[in-house]
Amino acid sequence: MKTDGGWNPYFAGILVGILAVVSVLVTTQLLGKGQFLGASTTFVRTAGLAEQKIAPEHVAQNEYYQAEKVKIDWQMMFVIGILFGSFGASLTDKSFKKEVVPPMWSERFGTNPWCRALGAFAGGVIALFGARMAGGCPSGHGLSGMMQLSVSGFIALGCFLVGGILVARLIYGGREYPWI
Amino acid sequence: MDLTLGLLTGILFGFLLQKGRVLRFEKQIGFLRLIDMTIIKFMLSAVLVGSAGIYMLVDLGMISLSIKGTVLGAQIIGGLIFGIGWAILGYCPGTAAGALGEGRYHAFWGLLGMLCGAALYAEAYPGMKDNLLKWGDLGKITLPEVFQVNHWVVICVFAALGIVFFIWCENRKL
Numbered sequence: 559m560k561t562d563g564g565w566n567p568y569f570a571g572i573l574v575g576i577l578a579v580v581s582v583l584v585t586t587q588l589l590g591k592g593q594f595l596g597a598s599t600t601f602v603r604t605a606g607l608a609e610q611k612i613a614p615e616h617v618a619q620n621e622y623y624q625a626e627k628v629k630i631d632w633q634m635m636f637v638i639g640i641l642f643g644s645f646g647a648s649l650t651d652k653s654f655k656k657e658v659v660p661p662m663w664s665e666r667f668g669t670n671p672w673c674r675a676l677g678a679f680a681g682g683v684i685a686l687f688g689a690r691m692a693g694g695c696p697s698g699h700g701l702s703g704m705m706q707l708s709v710s711g712f713i714a715l716g717c718f719l720v721g722g723i724l725v726a727r728l729i730y731g732g733r734e735y736p737w738i
Numbered sequence: 739m740d741l742t743l744g745l746l747t748g749i750l751f752g753f754l755l756q757k758g759r760v761l762r763f764e765k766q767i768g769f770l771r772l773i774d775m776t777i778i779k780f781m782l783s784a785v786l787v788g789s790a791g792i793y794m795l796v797d798l799g800m801i802s803l804s805i806k807g808t809v810l811g812a813q814i815i816g817g818l819i820f821g822i823g824w825a826i827l828g829y830c831p832g833t834a835a836g837a838l839g840e841g842r843y844h845a846f847w848g849l850l851g852m853l854c855g856a857a858l859y860a861e862a863y864p865g866m867k868d869n870l871l872k873w874g875d876l877g878k879i880t881l882p883e884v885f886q887v888n889h890w891v892v893i894c895v896f897a898a899l900g901i902v903f904f905i906w907c908e909n910r911k912l
Binding site (some may be wrong): 562564565567568569570571572573574575576577578579581582583584585586588589592593594595597598600601602604605606608609620621622623630631632633634635636637638639640641642643644645646647648651653654655656657658659660661662663671674675676677678679680681682683684685686687688689690691692693694695696697698699700701702703704705706707708709710711712713714715716717718719720721722723724725726727729730731732 | 739740741742743744745746747748749750751752753754755756757758759760761762763764767768770771772773776777779780781782783784785786787788789791792793795800801802803804805806807808809810812813814815816817818819820821822823824825826827828830831832834835836837838839840841842843844845847848849850851852853854855856857858859860861862863864866867870871876878879880881882884889892893896904
C-alpha cells in the first residue's frame with residue numbers, strides 16, 4: 559500500500575502516544591512538573607521576544623505577554639526540535655525535497671511561489687490567532703487535551719475540523735461523500 | 739535541563755511526524771478534503787495509546803493531569819478560526835515547523851504568519867478577556883466527570899469507536 563517509504567501511520571502514531579506519555583513521566587520526575595506536548599504558545603513567546611528588541615515597554619505592559627511569560631522554555635525547544643527531527647528523518651530515507659509550491663496548491667492557484675507565500679502567511683496569521691483564542695492547537699488540544707479526556711480538547715479539535723473541512727471544500731472541492 | 743529535554747522530545751516527535759508522512763501539504767489538505775485519512779489515523783492512534791498510558795500513570799500516582807479549562811465561546815470561535823487558517827496554510831503550528839525541516843520552504847511563510855498572528859492576538863487579548871474569553875466557562879472538566887463514570891469506561895468506549903473508524907477507513911481505502 560505504501561510506496562513512498564514512510565511508516566505505517568498507525569505505527570508512527572502509536573510511537574507518538576508512547577513518546578507523549580514518557581515525556582510527561584520524565585518531566586514530572588526530573589523537573590517536578592509534567593510537560594504535555596504543545597506548540598502554539600511558543601509562537602506567542604517568540605513574537606514577544608522579537609517585539610522586546612523594538613519596544614520592550616510595550617511587551618512589559620501587554621497583559622497577554624505577561625500571562626504567557628516571554629522566555630525560552632521547554633516548549634520552544636520542543637518546536638525547534640521538531641524541525642531538526644523532521645530534517646534528520648527525511649535524510650534517512652532520502653525524502654527531503656525542496657519545495658516552494660506544493661502540487662495540490664499549484665493545481666488550484668498556479669505555480670507562482672509568491673502567491674503561495676502570501677497564502678501561507680495569511681493562513682498562518684489566521685490559524686495562530688484562532689489557536690490562541692481556543693487555548694491550543696492540534697498538539698495541545700488535539701493530542702494532549704484528548705489524551706487526558708479533557709472536554710476542551712474534544713470541542714476544540716471538533717471545531718478545528720469543522721472550520722478546516724468547510725474551507726478546504728470551498729477552496730479545493732472534495733470527493734462527493736466518502737461514507738457512501 | 740528542561741531545555742535539553744524539550745529539544746530531545748521535539749527531535750523524536752519531528753522524526754515520527756516525518757516518518758508517518760503527516761507533514762505533507764497533500765496529507766493535511768487531503769484529510770480536510772476527506773480524501774486521505776492518514777493524519778487522523780496517526781493522531782487518533784497517538785491519542786488512544788496516550789490516554790491509556792496517561793491514566794495508568796495517574797492511577798499509580800506517578801503524574802498528574804494538566805487540563806485546559808473549557809470555555810465554549812473561546813474554543814468554538816477560536817477553533818473555527820484556526821480551522822480556516824489551517825485549510826489555507828495547509829499546516830498546523832507543529833507540522834509547519836516539521837514541514838520546513840523536510841524541505842518544504844513555503845512553510846517558512848506560514849511560520850512567519852503565525853508569529854504575526856500571535857503578536858496580533860496579544861494586542862487583541864485585553865479587549866476579549868472579560869467577554870468572549872469568558873463566555874460559557876465550564877472550568878477544567880473531563881469526559882469522565884461529565885458522564886460521571888470511571889475514566890477507564892471512557893477510554894474503552896473511545897478506543898472501540900476509534901477502531902471501528904479505522905476499519906471503516908481501511909475498507910474504503912481512505
